[in-house]
Amino acid sequence: MVFTERLYVSSDSYTNLTCIAASDAKPKMPKALNFIRLTCENYQTRVSKRGLAVVTPPDHHKVFLRRLTTCKTFTISDPTLSWIYNYGMNIIHSKDNTPIAYEISGSGPLLIIVTGALNTHNFGVPSDLVPFLQKAFTVLTYDRRGRGQSGDTLPYSIEKEIQDLQTLIDHHGGKTFLYGHSAGAALALFAAAESPEKVLKVAAYEPPLIGGWLEKTLTNFLIRQVSKQVAKGENLAVVKRFMRFVGMDAQLIKDTLASEHGQTIIDMAGTIVYEAEIQKVSRSFLEERAKNLPMPVLMLAGTKSFKTAPAIMASFTQAIPQAESRLLEGQTHSVEATVLAPILESFFS
Secondary structure, three states, X not given: OOEEEEEEEOOOOHHHHHHHHHOOOOOOOOOOOOOEEEEEOOOEEEEOOOOOEEEEOOOOOOEEEOOOOEEEEEEEOXXXXXXXXXXXXXXEEOOOOOEEEEEEEEOOOEEEEEOOOOOEOOEOHHHHHHHHHOOOOEEEEEOOOOOOOOOOOOOOOHHHHHHHHHHHHHHOOOOEEEEEEOHHHHHHHHHHHHOOOOEEEEEEEOOOOOOOHHHHHHHHHHHHHHHHHHHOOOHHHHHHHHHHHOOOOHHHHHHHHHOOOHHHXXXXXXXXXXXXXXXXXXXXXXXHOHHHOOOOEEEEEEOOOOOOHXXXXXXXXXXXXXXXXXXXXXXXXXXXXXXXXXXXXXXXX
């Protein structure tokens, strides 16, 4: 029996993965926040309290698997140990068949959170906000394409990212509130303009807005430079430079990269180009399409964020007919969930 599937594997090679699968010795487990979900051919499966996926084949030989993290594609053809398995998230396929991973919690009207650069469904803004919002809303957090457990289909386009959101919305009732952070805020606004009948309200925290010809030239240079570095395997250097750019100090960068999310962040280095592509079209969107947004929009920024953030917030507020704005005292680009959540709950209620 042969399966070709997207497998979520550790940094081990396929050979080492096979050895783990064939062994009845329990491997050393990292701290697992999520369980692994398996679908096996004639196998009984269960999830242990420690987060281990335990597979019992017909001969009752117990098999233990690691928590699987990085998405790769393999062909498995072992006649005695053949199975299809996926990480414990929901998977939906976008218009171009790219798998998009997402999680849902809470109850109430649907609220989709759109992350910014180097964030995933459970790292950064989404994971911080969910506990505060899930009592009032059905909160959907997802890994944007190229990040975390979602796939990626090149070449990249903003249209594909909008289609990802449309697919998620359609699959969950056809209507939603959107909250977006940074480039995710711009993406939320783009999606609302593309599908106004699906989006009830939008809250946007500090979307980018490209300036004149010099900034456009610098953005194009950044795209070329990051692409070359990622092609050379210099992901770590790209990530560190970006983190310094958004205001993280040396210790915070060190701690973040040493955390359980560190390798996932490094793996996402190439998606910084995607954020730059969103920034490139932000000015044309503001001038040409923002005026057509028919739904209420809340523009947000922090007083201790980038110097340009309040002015950008004001520009979008002026351009969008039903927009209002709010400047959050003491907040940086990494807005605190305890400050933001009650504002979002009030706006979306």
